Amino acid sequence: MLLGVPGGDVAGVPAVEPSAVTVLDKLTYSGNLNNLAPVREDPRLRFVQGDICDQALVDEVVAGHDVIVHFAAESHVDRSINGAAPFVTTNVLGTQTLLDAALRHGTHRFVHVSTDEVYGSIDEGSWTETWPLSPNSPYSASKAGSDLLALAYHRTHGMDVVVTRCSNNYGPYQFPEKVIPLFVTNLLDGGTVPLYGDGGNVRDWLHVHDHCRGIALAQDKGRAGEVYNIGGGTELTNKELTARLLEACDAGWDRVVPVADRKGHDRRYSLDISKISAELGYAPSIDLEHGLAQTVQWYRDNRAWWEPLKAATKPAAAA
Template sequence: MRILVTGGAGFIGSEYVRMLLGAPGGSAQGVPPVEPPGVTVLDALTYSGNPANLDPVRDDPRFRFVRGDIRDAEVVDEVVPGHDVIVHFAAESHVDRSIAGAAPFVTTNVLGTQTLLDAALRHGTGRFVHVSTDEVYGSIAEGSWTEDWPLAPNSPYSASKAGSDLLALAYHRTHGLNVVVTRCSNNYGPYQFPEKVIPLFVTNLLDGRTVPLYGDGGNVRDWLHVHDHCRGIALVQQKGRAGEIYHIGGGTEMTNKELTGMLLDACGADWGRVVVVPDRKGHDRRYSLDISKINEELGYAPSIPLEAGLADTVRWYRDNRSWWEPLTGAQSA
């Protein structure tokens, strides 16, 4: 099986590649085997795409890397042929950046996805796995979203992802392309670019700096270890029904203030290191995914408890300063 992974040098995409190729710490039970040359990564290496994320598989004969932008139809048309599966991670994904400037989110997330879908259709790709987010639903005060819930995105980022979801599903309904869509809750784990809340807080705390807490800290998120997320994607890749959406969640909801307390404890810091900052524009209050469908159909359940996963994540950032210091401008003490 030949698998094309777009955005495979990013946080989640690189975890998927390491998992597929059985890199140390990356394997997962039930992941399909790949044969040489089994996995191609297509990545533009923007600020959050890091070649170092793929170092554990760099010398694997099944691995190939292509630097290119999913918006570039010529590059995409050269790379797609011969692949049985496309797993599409490539996206602009930081909400704050989308508020500051939406154009890259629309062109990458919507037009880039359309470019890939056209190439998949033209070259007869067997399966197209479109990786999305729970943020397309907006905010939910109580209960949990099911896969048929109406979309109501509140940020330019989530609106662009909703648009790409609808495009992917339309290519299934219109053209019969074998598309499946996954929507996940908030991810955390090793190799996450330090603009996101957990690596931002951890790296700041490890360097003795303060951390910013939005508003009253009452926004609720469900936290999902990146490895559990990729296990879920692998199940959908193998056994998901064409044209369907599958939720992948971690089953651990907490407020941002509660998460901050856990990170302070894990880093040996106290609340004196927390600075309350004005709330984000359009900040969704609560996310919650119902994961009954993927559990009942495909047997998925999260396996990494949040406390253990956070401890491992803090340990990884503590032990891998050489990875994150160049990204933050931090210097070792």
């Protein structure tokens, strides 16, 4: 059973759960049933629209499933700064609702999908899974709380829980408030792109397909009660990323508009992925150069997917 879909990565459906799959998704402003179009007719797939905070619905959907993979979350940092309540409700209370249902129905494994942002910011080196949690935004604080709650159900109830923490995702079907699709779609439309502060904030970029591969490994072979970092192995400053996207979209620096830095903006993220590599055999398979090229081409080829979303929302950059 899948809760939410990672950036609309339809490849994640068969990769994470090769037999019968139920997808439960609230379809909020960033949800889009069209993201599942390539697998919508797959007889393994059942889609249910609903809220993970709805206990009665969750009980009905969870019943009979051996595995839960919990992607569902409010995930936009800037939106959490403007209003934290939906993030606490969905990310913490929603996770508690799912855990309680899994406990009642004897779910064999609960995979809780989280983020490297729970670690905070790091000037040098890379985070291992034992690094203390030090979230700096309401979003990351809500995810840290849900991580701890999931692990507590393992320690208290003996539930088979595995937690994954990923770096920044990119790829097709990503909602255009995230930095890469925002920049690409703005540039393809002849518009400008915002660059926070001095552009020196560093992120590790992970293709969504590699993220799903890492989650599948954690689901199949991860040890109960353990955390696994999933990274892409390529760190770039936001300015360096901007330069690559400008080149890919045949645009110049005159299209970049400096903006005031985000409140509490984490300076650098860096994940140590040696644990998942050694224990589960994970390694990123899509390098950033090819992944970005493929992603830009996907947005060039799929205006009919993203243009209505851009028209309906006014997203801000998030990285």
